[in-house]
Amino acid sequence: MTAVATLPDYREQSPAVAERFRKLKQRPVVLSVRGLGKTFGSTEGTVTALQGLDFDVYRREFMCVIGQSGCGKSTLIRILSGLEQPTSGELLLDGKVVHGPGPDRGMVFQSYTLFPWLTVKQNVMFGPKMAGRTGTAVEQEARQWIEMVGLSDFENSYPFQLSGGMKQRVAIARALANQPRILLMDEPFGALDAQTRAQMQEYLLQIWKNIDITILFITHDLDEAVFLADRILVLKAKPGRIDEIIEVPVPRPRSLDQAIDPEYLATKHRINELIHPREQRGGGGVEIPRMTMAGDEVE
Amino acid sequence: MTPPSRHRLIPGWRFFEPIGWKGKLGLGLLAWGSFLLGWHLLSVSGWANPRLLPSPLEVLRAMAELFGERGFGADVLVSLRRILLSFGAAVVVALPLGLLMGAFAFPENLLNPLISPFRYLPAPSFVPLLLMWLGTGEMQKLALLFLGVIWFLVTLLMDNTRAVSRDLVESAQTLGANRRQALLKVVFRSALPTYVDTIRQMLAVSWTYLVIAEIVAATDGIGAMMMRAKRLVRVDEIMAGILVIGVLGLVSDAILRGVRWGCFPYARDGRK
Structure with missing residues (x-):
């Protein structure tokens, strides 16, 4: 804990960082969330999953949402995608209210x-096909998206022939093939092993850099959030609401080497403080009985 | 590295471990060989009355005679036609119902209370009704075969539909699929391999109802031949009929297995 005392506060932005975020906020707002709330009714009463959420996501921004389990992260992204309806507030995409799921x-x-019955290419062409677009132009586009995620050799493979990381890359290509305004990602690398996950994070940053896309990314992994995001939306649980919006001072392009930079550590430390308050740390007050008489002591 | 010999087990006795194709074939042949040999010995030793239990060879001889001299082939075709027509109609009715009832709560809760209890009514109990309503003609037989499978078919296809991954449907919706597209291009398409499994299993049930349908007021078909043979105490012919039904059942099962294997390569055993 002593090392922490010497870390700068992430809020003490250098002029360069302050300028970066001033510019970011001058960009057009792609997604605007206004007074968003969600309550679930059940026989035992109602549960407020989300309450009074207000935030904007700017064009080509990479925003991460982080919070303890049960803070409503998944509910939030399900509402944003249109798979669930909010009980209050509204959702604006490019200034227009949206209801229900859509290719935007x-x-x-x-x-x-x-879709297990479709090849990689057919999966990527699914969205355009639903919109009634077919033909060689669509196929050509699909090939480009597949190339972008580095899977050109697998365009005729079926999902069962791919590894987990490759499947998620196809899923990204499939979502991008609709040329959406925003890409919503719900812990997309959560099921992957640590190495693959790190690789996927770098892939994702590269894709994000190369195309005009805004990303909202849900995670519960502090390092993932700090590595990827421009800004991190920290949610508080019961009811789910915004705790703080952190502007990540770590410069881009990001690399794993930055994980020991002071601004990286300061940001991570701040999120850690927010989502694991001091009083909750340290074994959570559970008394564990000693069950060995052996002499060798452990610290 | 070989484990110590006392820990080694005969192949086929390790928990959940499959056996090679040679083992499969060998064990299958062993079972059939023992069965046929036991039957043969029982018959020729005089232990059982050979008139009531003819040997397997005599059954084969009777079958050859039936096909060769008595025009049994026509009876087989009549039975086959009955199965195909009645079962085909059942699938055509059950498939849309199973799809809609599995996907949506409204049709499920409207129709399931009606359909579900019928599964417990044995189809043969409808024979007297069907005779009065439809007479003794072809329709009565087709109706009985249809009633024998339709209730199970609807509920099983509904369960197949319900087992479709919700995530796939939601993915399709976020990719811009409307309700109709999500239902047909994702729910139906996703459940299709399991529909084929269900159809294959219910086809077996349909074959089991064949003889019942052809016992009452029938002049042609495999079952009718067997009833005639009963009157003349031709056990060898009855057994030949049973054998033919068994073989036809196996062949239809193999065809549907082949369809499942060939059309859904991504959904073969062990592929995720």
Whole structure:
């Protein structure tokens, strides 16, 4: 804990960082969330999952949403994607209210959701096909998206022939093929092993850099959030509401080497403080009985 | 590295471990060989009355005679036609119902209370009614075969539909699929391999109702031949009829297995 004392506060932005975020906020707002709330009714009463959420996501911004389990992260992204209806507030995409799911908001799920009966290329062409677009132009586009996620050699493979990381890359390509205004990602790398996950994060940043896309990314992994995001929306549980919106001072392009930079650590430390308050740390007050008589002591 | 010999087990006795194709074939042949040999010995030893239990060879001889001299082939075709028509009609009716009832709560809760209890009524109990309503003609037989499978078919296809991954449907919706597209291009398409499994299993049930349908007021078909043979105490012919039904059942099962294997390569065993 002593090292922490020497870290700067992430809010003490250098002029360069302050300028970066001033510019970010001058961009057009792609997604605007206004007074969003969601209550679930059950026989035992009602549960407020989300309450009074207000935030904007700017064009080409990479925003992460983080919070303890049960803080309503998933409910939030399900509402944004249109799979659930909010009980209060509204959702504006490019200034227009949206209801229900639509191709203007792409979604990548944590579970593997490629259609198993379609090849990689057919999966990527699914969205355009639903919109009634067919033909060689669509196929050509699909090939480009597949190339972008580095899977050109697999365009005729079926999902069962791909690894978990490859499946998620196809899922990203499939969502992008609709040319959505925003890409919503619900812990997309949560089921992957640590190495693949790190690779996927770098892939994602590259894709984001190369195309005009805004990303809202849900995670419960502090490092993932700090590595990826421009800004991090920290949610508080019961009821789910915004705790703080953190402007990540770590410069881009990001690399894993930055994980020991002071601004990286300061940001991570701040999120950690927010989502694991001091009083909740340290074994959570559970008394564990000693069950060994052996002599060798452990610290 | 070989484990110590006392820990080694005969192949096929390790928990949940499959056996190779040679083992499969060998064990299958062993079972059939023992069965046929036991039957043969029982018959020729005089232990059982050979008139009531003819040997397998005599059954084969009777079958050859039936096909060769008595025009049994026509009876088989009549039975086959009955199965195909009645079962085809049942699938055509059950498939849309199973799809809609599995996907949506409204049709499920409207129709399931009606359909579900019928599963417990044995189809043969409808024979007297069907005779009065439809007479002794072809329709009565087709109706009985239809009633024998339709209730199960609807409820099983509904369960198949319900087992479709919700995530796939939601993915499709976020990709811009409307309700109709999500239902047909995702729910139906996703459940299709399991529909084929259900149809294959219910086809077996349909074959089991064949003889019942052809016992009453029938002049042609495999079952009618067997009833005639009963009057003349031709057990060998009855057994030949049973054998033919068994073989036809197996063949239809194999065809549907082949369809499942060939049309859904992504959904073969162990593929995720």
